[in-house]
Amino acid sequence: MSEIKLVAEARTEFGKGAARRTRRNNQIPAVLYGHGTAPVHVALPGHQTMLALKQANALFEIDLDGALELAIIKDVQRxxxxxxxEHIDLLIVKRGEKVEVEVAVHIVGDAAPGTIHILESQSVxxxxxxxxxxxxVEASIEGLGAGATVYARDITLPEGATLITDPNAYIVLISVPQDNSADDAAAAEVAAGQAAASAAAAETGTSL
Incomplete structure (x- = not known):
């Protein structure tokens, strides 16, 4: 994974007013922290940062006055x-260390004809x-029939990665579409009959 370089500026003003002025200057308020260091408040280039956020789990190289830090997004406030x-939290990371992150699940393959898949969890x-x-990460449903389940443990993980989500968590369910048209028609017919009976009883002054 290649780093996305962002040149940051130190922030010395804080509060809502200062944050608004930062955003009006086409910058995004952020804080850089981790590895026992004191939090550093910075301003990131607005357009470049927004483009970078379109890439999930991006690795950033933050340049602050010539000092470089690797960081990942921990939180984005909108x-x-x-x-x-409105604000971004950046977590400092080091080469060779592992971190926990939430990753989107993409479904690949086609289930058996006549079935549909239901995505129970969009991420792990x-x-x-x-x-x-x-x-x-990818969850394959290739050839699966009705009633089949893809669990978190079935997901293909990149080399060296470990699953933190419960391995038995449901990710995808395979089922058959339910055709309720006949049942709906029968229910409507019963309702219509009950309505007619109620109207007739009202006219005759009797009760059902």
């Missing part, structure tokens, strides 16, 4: 209405080298 990035947690984090 405005719930405008979807604007794994432990992997900080410098070799996968963007996603």
């Amino acid at each position: 405005d719930p209405v405008k979807a604007v990035i 947690v794994i432990e992997a080298l900080a410098t070799n984090l996968p963007r996603f």
